[in-house]
Amino acid sequence: MIHCRLIIPWVLSHILISLLLNACSGRGSGSEYDTLNEKQKHSQRASRFTLEENDSFTRLTIINPWQGATGADQVWHLVPSGSFPPENVDPSEIIYVPVKNVVCMSSTHLAMISALGEEESIKGVSGAGFLYNPELIKRYEQGFIKDVGYEDNLNKELILDLSPDLIMAYSIGSESAAYMTKLKELGIKVMYNADYLESDPLGKAEWIKLFGALYCCRERADSLFREISDEYHRLKKYILENTDSKPNVLLGLPFRDTWYISPGNSYISKLISDAGGNYLWNETYSSVSMPMGIENVYIKALNADIWLNPGSASAKDEIIAVDPRLASLPCFTRGSIYNNTKRINGRGANDYWESGTLNPHVLLRDIAAIMHPGLIAKKDLVYYRKIE
Amino acid sequence: MKTVNNNQQLSGSNNVLLFGGLLVLALLLFMADLFIGSVAIRPSDVLRAIFTGAEAHVETIVFKFRLPKAITAATVGITLSLSGLQMQTLFRNPMAGPYVLGISSGASLGVAFIILGFSANISPDTIKGMGNWSLVAAAWVGAGSVMILMMYLSSRLKDILTVLIIGIMLAGGISAIVSIMQYFSHETMLKAYIIWTMGSLGNLTSSQLNVLLLSAAGGTILCLASVKMLNALLLGENYAVSIGLNLRLARIIVLAGTSFLAGTVTAFCGPIGFIGIAVPHITRLIFRTSDHRVLIPGIFLTGSSVMLASDIISQLPGSDNVLPVNSVTALVGIPVVIWVLLGNRKYRSLF
Numbered sequence: 001m002i003h004c005r006l007i008i009p010w011v012l013s014h015i016l017i018s019l020l021l022n023a024c025s026g027r028g029s030g031s032e033y034d035t036l037n038e039k040q041k042h043s044q045r046a047s048r049f050t051l052e053e054n055d056s057f058t059r060l061t062i063i064n065p066w067q068g069a070t071g072a073d074q075v076w077h078l079v080p081s082g083s084f085p086p087e088n089v090d091p092s093e094i095i096y097v098p099v100k101n102v103v104c105m106s107s108t109h110l111a112m113i114s115a116l117g118e119e120e121s122i123k124g125v126s127g128a129g130f131l132y133n134p135e136l137i138k139r140y141e142q143g144f145i146k147d148v149g150y151e152d153n154l155n156k157e158l159i160l161d162l163s164p165d166l167i168m169a170y171s172i173g174s175e176s177a178a179y180m181t182k183l184k185e186l187g188i189k190v191m192y193n194a195d196y197l198e199s200d201p202l203g204k205a206e207w208i209k210l211f212g213a214l215y216c217c218r219e220r221a222d223s224l225f226r227e228i229s230d231e232y233h234r235l236k237k238y239i240l241e242n243t244d245s246k247p248n249v250l251l252g253l254p255f256r257d258t259w260y261i262s263p264g265n266s267y268i269s270k271l272i273s274d275a276g277g278n279y280l281w282n283e284t285y286s287s288v289s290m291p292m293g294i295e296n297v298y299i300k301a302l303n304a305d306i307w308l309n310p311g312s313a314s315a316k317d318e319i320i321a322v323d324p325r326l327a328s329l330p331c332f333t334r335g336s337i338y339n340n341t342k343r344i345n346g347r348g349a350n351d352y353w354e355s356g357t358l359n360p361h362v363l364l365r366d367i368a369a370i371m372h373p374g375l376i377a378k379k380d381l382v383y384y385r386k387i388e
Numbered sequence: 389m390k391t392v393n394n395n396q397q398l399s400g401s402n403n404v405l406l407f408g409g410l411l412v413l414a415l416l417l418f419m420a421d422l423f424i425g426s427v428a429i430r431p432s433d434v435l436r437a438i439f440t441g442a443e444a445h446v447e448t449i450v451f452k453f454r455l456p457k458a459i460t461a462a463t464v465g466i467t468l469s470l471s472g473l474q475m476q477t478l479f480r481n482p483m484a485g486p487y488v489l490g491i492s493s494g495a496s497l498g499v500a501f502i503i504l505g506f507s508a509n510i511s512p513d514t515i516k517g518m519g520n521w522s523l524v525a526a527a528w529v530g531a532g533s534v535m536i537l538m539m540y541l542s543s544r545l546k547d548i549l550t551v552l553i554i555g556i557m558l559a560g561g562i563s564a565i566v567s568i569m570q571y572f573s574h575e576t577m578l579k580a581y582i583i584w585t586m587g588s589l590g591n592l593t594s595s596q597l598n599v600l601l602l603s604a605a606g607g608t609i610l611c612l613a614s615v616k617m618l619n620a621l622l623l624g625e626n627y628a629v630s631i632g633l634n635l636r637l638a639r640i641i642v643l644a645g646t647s648f649l650a651g652t653v654t655a656f657c658g659p660i661g662f663i664g665i666a667v668p669h670i671t672r673l674i675f676r677t678s679d680h681r682v683l684i685p686g687i688f689l690t691g692s693s694v695m696l697a698s699d700i701i702s703q704l705p706g707s708d709n710v711l712p713v714n715s716v717t718a719l720v721g722i723p724v725v726i727w728v729l730l731g732n733r734k735y736r737s738l739f
Contacts, residue, residue: 257590293426293710295453324593325452
């Protein structure tokens with residue numbers, strides 16, 4: 001079972017798939033938070049959706065949900081169940097909330113729904129073999145959650161049978177959006193979730209507000225996000241005040257003699273700089289991961305103090321197997337290599353890709369602990385582990 | 389009779405000049421490949437690294453990155469071209485090349501099984517275990533299986549053209565299987581596979597380089613041993629048989645040699661296109677002969693030169709990026725071949 005859920009992780013891992021940049025609105029500090037107008041307040045960091053509340057419904061707009069999309073906005077009208085639908089609105093754009101029955105195509109969606117305590121609404125997932133959340137695994141094993149397959153292998157009949165209120169999908173391009181068209185034709189509502197396109201760590205987490213709107217628990221979602229955001233800002237400030245050096249960071253792993261380099265405007269690059277580090281390709285700006293010659297990367301990597309996210313390597317030997325020359329990098333010989341593979345369960349699912357999106361403050365803490373010894377105890381690492 | 393002798397002497401001294409010139413060119417390109425890379429290093433530093441010793445990182449770049457890559461490039465250029473030459477002669481077909489019998493398709497299938505195939509049960513994380521050897525082994529098994537199948541068929545079939553047709557069919561069939569695997573595969577895996585098909589010279593570990601060199605030497609010796617057979621085959625299979633050539637044995641030897649060379653290169657570097665078809669033509673045109681006693685040593689120089697030049701270009705000196713070498717061999721080489729062919733209407737007579 002190949003599982004498209006993991007496409008998102010791979011986008012994040014900046015190894016191969018393109019990233020879309022988006023200008024992050026509201027990079028301001030916490031004090032600006034309260035002065036922003038109502039619309040921005042709902043969507044302060046996330047740039048790919050807006051929520052507008054009316055008297056009778058909430059208008060949700062998903063903005064260009066795939067890389068390079070223009071004019072592909074999706075508009076939804078979230079109407080409290082039991083109330084009358086707004087006039088002059090296409091019924092196919094109406095979702096009655098709270099939703100009771102959803103199918104999720106990405107693990108990040110699952111984490112956010114779980115965080116709101118609405119696991120029971122999840123009826124279908126893509127790639128059940130890669131669930132991390134024990135509660136969801138239990139529900140899958142008990143048969144409450146079905147595996148709907150992936151992309152071209154999507155079990156459309158099963159989905160019809162589940163007749164979900166909503167499929168939370170994602171799309172990496174208009175072409176791959178095609179596999180959902182058939183479902184739309186059959187009257188199933190397919191909402192594109194573009195959290196993976198957010199390059200701001202808080203912007204990604206802020207998508208929980210969208211779930212808050214879908215489950216009619218806006219306040220819980222808002223307060224969860226506020227806690228995350230406050231903790232993130234608090235940590236960032238603490239790191240800034242208590243560190244004076246910025247260790248150089250190398251990311252990724254080559255494939256044959258090409259090294260796909262995450263651009264400086266990516267999600268992980270932002271996390272590194274907020275954690276008081278200097279990503280070696282911080283200055284680069286690109287909408288896609290950039291293929292670079294290994295010779296070039298090697299020269300720059302000689303200055304790396306820390307090596308993060310070396311593909312999926314979980315041991316130094318695996319890095320050597322990929323390319324033995326990497327073993328002579330100073331960060332390798334010093335053993336300063338960490339990967340986000342601490343929370344992998346027996347099924348091979350990595351919680352980094354499931355709950356990591358919702359926990360940028362924890363990721364920030366992990367990365368800061370790795371880069372600034374003594375600042376935060378390394379034994380408390382949540383998602384990261386040292387590669388031995 | 390006298391004029392013929394004169395001609396032979398003339399072409400003999402011409403060949404010496406040509407060999408000399410090409411040798412210098414190949415050596416220059418080999419050195420250039422050490423000097424030019426995606427990282428700008430002063431030539432003086434490269435020289436110091438080679439002769440006296442320089443900073444550690446310069447030495448690493450020169451000895452661990454550029455030197456193995458240059459040696460690989462030269463070896464790949466030679467082996468694929470030799471393999472192509474033998475195939476063209478064996479099939480009496482200018483379109484033949486090392487991959488015409490599906491060797492690269494077989495290798496691709498092996499690699500596809502590793503990268504795309506087993507993803508049914510494992511996560512994309514599996515790329516992690518994809519050390520160098522697993523891909524090499526898979527490619528070799530794939531190429532080897534096709535090779536054995538084709539040798540079996542060619543020993544049973546009388547007409548060499550039938551072998552060629554079956555080879556092309558087989559390659560098409562294997563590609564279809566790979567397409568199906570691509571269709572169902574995860575995007576990341578797909579990209580990894582595509583990168584493999586683009587070829588790369590710079591990823592061989594020193595032990596792999598040793599294996600490549602040993603295999604190339606073995607295949608080349610086999611090739612040298614078949615010079616007489618190849619020259620006989622040039623005159624047509626019937627004639628070759630009439631002068632005592634064991635046709636089946638010749639086919640087996642030539643096929644084994646070429647497949648071994650092409651399979652090994654593909655296993656280590658991915659399918660490198662164009663070289664195997666084009667370099668034999670370029671070499672024939674340079675030396676204006678179809679005599680394998682001249683062409684084979686000639687190919688050592690032309691094949692390595694073309695491949696080294698392609699590698700230098702693929703490094704895009706002065707930029708951070710590199711191009712897939714496979715694209716460079718095609719983009720650089722094809723215009724050369726077309727130009728050469730357009731300017732040489734009598735080329736057909738060399739074939």
